[in-house]
Amino acid sequence: MTRRAYPLSKVYGLLEPGPVVLLSTAHKGKLNVMAMSWHMMMEFEPPLVGCLVSGRHLIFEALMATRQCVINIPTADIADKVIGCGNTSGRRVDKFRRFGLTPLPAKTVAAPLIAECYASLECRVADTRLVNRYNFFVLEVQQAWIDTACKDPRTLHHRGRGKFMIAGETVRLASKAK
Secondary structure: OOOOOEEEEEEEEHOOOOEEEEEEEEEOOOEEEEOOOOOEEEEOOOOOOEEOOOOOHHHHHHHHHHHHEEEOOOOOOHHHHHHHHHHHOOOOHHHHHHEEEEEEEEOOEEEEEEEEOOOOEEEEEEOOOOOOOOOOEEEEEEEEEEEEEEOOOOOEEEOOEEEEOOOOOOOOOOOOOO
C-alpha cells in the first residue's frame, strides 16, 4: 500500500457521518428547509442527535428562537431537490415551493415534516452549550416517522466538493450492540 499526505481541507469527506438530511423549521409564519450533512447520533434513549448549523443560515435563527425542528431523511430519488435546498438561501426563496416539497404537520413541534422524505424525526433543542463556540446543537428526538413502503432506502451521502455516494448493499454481521 502506498501512502501519501492528504490535504486537511478534504478530511471531512473521509468521515462523512451519515445521510444528507433536510432540516426543516417554522418561524414567524415562514417554513424553511436546509440540506445538512454534519450530524451524528449521540445517545440511544432518549435519542439525541448532534448537528452543526452555521450562524449564517436563516435556519440558525429559527432554531435558536423556536428550539424545534424536524430532521427529514430523503432518498437519492429526490437528490436534485436536496441539492437545490443546499445551494439556495431561505432568505431569498421559499424552498418548499421552489423545489416542490410538501410540508406535513408534525405531532410534537411546529416545524413541518416533508412528505417526499422516507423518514422524519421531530426534535427539540436539548442543549446549546456548544452553539456559541461551534454552532453545535444537541437535539432530542420527540417523535419518529417512517414510510413503511420504502423497504430499501437509498440515502444520499456527501463526500465533499460536489461528490456524493448513494447507500448500497445492506449486510448483517454478528454484533451485540443495539
